[in-house]
Amino acid sequence: MHVLIAPDCFTGTLTAGQAADAMADGWLRGAPHDTVETVALSDGGPGFVEVLAASLPGRTHAVVVADPLGRPVPATVLVVGDTAYVESAQAAGLHLLAPEERDPTRTTTFGVGELVAAALDLGARRVVVGLGGSGTNDAGAGLLAALGVGTRQRLGIGGLALGAVTVDDLTGIDEARDRFRNVDLVIASDVESPLLGLKGASAVFAGQKGASEEQAQALEGALGHFAGVVARVRPPATDLLTRTAIRPEREPGAGAAGGLGYALHLLGGRRVPGIEAVLEAVGFDERVARADLVVTGEGSLDWQSLQGKVVVGVAEAAARRGVPVIAVPGRSELGRRDAMSAGLSGVYAVVERPAQSDAVLGDPVGTLAARVARVARTWSPPRT
Structure with missing residues (x-):
């Protein structure tokens, strides 16, 4: 598969570029047979x-x-x-x-x-x-x-x-x-x-x-x-x-x-x-056209994310090309129905239980990469 990794920053822990690199590293650990392309994104805020x-x-x-x-x-x-x-x-x-x-x-x-x-x-x-x-x-x-x-x-x-x-x-x-x-x-x-x-x-x-x-x-x-x-x-x-x-x-x-x-x-x-301004500037439509899957993410996926932030913007842009999108946020407050309505085929939060928060904050790169590696094994199993 050709996987396009396109996250926002994880506010307070990772810039968008750092998040993209960590996610790419994790995906290739879980699915080394895939081709991975990265593009860091922003909705106009920090970064x-x-x-x-x-x-x-x-x-x-x-x-x-x-x-x-x-x-x-x-x-x-x-x-x-x-x-x-x-x-x-x-x-x-x-x-x-x-x-x-x-x-x-x-x-x-x-x-x-x-x-x-x-x-x-x-x-x-x-x-x-x-x-x-x-x-x-x-x-x-x-x-x-x-x-x-x-x-x-x-x-x-x-x-x-x-x-x-x-x-x-x-x-x-x-x-x-x-x-x-x-x-x-x-x-x-x-x-x-x-x-x-x-x-x-x-x-x-x-x-x-x-x-x-x-x-x-x-x-x-x-x-x-x-x-x-x-x-x-x-x-x-x-x-x-x-x-x-x-x-x-x-x-x-x-x-x-x-x-x-x-x-x-x-x-x-x-x-x-x-x-939309960022997606147009970075040529996102051309990038998503050659992708089989888009992986996005941000620090917290919640109700504000549905108001035009990166994850939803990516999902809408990819939908126009018929390319599925999954999100790997730091944490998620969205239910399955809301995530599906936003155009997401799956949400895989790094923090699944409150007890994991300290470990994630202590090693944001490592925990994000590890989570993405597990997701990659699900979405892109090894060829037989």
Whole structure:
């Protein structure tokens, strides 16, 4: 068989590339007669640029930007032709914060704006921003400040401060939009949430970033106030067909990365599913066309995985070619029916019982490879 191994990162333990290598090693141990091809993937979150740089003939440019608390942190811009790829998690990622520093009321996306500005300075005519894994909840106000809107002292100090923003704090917003007049700004995210409401950035994701319930409610109010002031400074356009207002806070993906999607929509961006952007960039359709089986995986296969993350994106892409897909995640919370509905022919979690967790964390490469080796013997038994 020709086996295509195409995992996401296993958050906190393995990068997508490391996971792909471990899975390939395991498969060849279990089925040495097979041909194995690997491609690391991302849905726009951590590892987005690294994954693309491994597959695309581009050049990476090193920059130094601000992290969520304003400290300098290294980052990269990948330039392929006239397209620049940037990863918001390199500047605003939750992994950049120690557990005691996780407070989305004060973390900022200013560094993401610096990354986007660097892409523009490199002459990009298309800028693809990967969203995911953020430790911020500031509606992208920090990004706007880095691109010339208002001041860093007002917009770049976290989401809670947005509750006091006035019209005077948003000078330069039209000039910022003009910088993208001839640039295709692409928002690559796995999240379709709006900015506000029960399915919005604060209600759904702020708690994962360290906010208490009271802080999440305060952030919801602050972001709502901010969006209202923005609408006064720059009234929403009208859809010519429906004659309804096009409100950036309601656009799909506006709530991604703590509302970073909202700011990018405000600048004229358009959203695409992050996994689709990556699959297209790495030529996944050509790869899957020559495969007999696809093996994918991620750290935790759960309800969020069904919302457009790598495993489901891979399954959908492979289904168009009639190629079966199996998943080997770190752990799985999906029932058999959900897995089948997602297009998976099988799910084989590394952690099958809670007691195995410590062993897996102690040797993530070895345990993943061993699990895949057992799966390979099932799916590709030796020739007789």
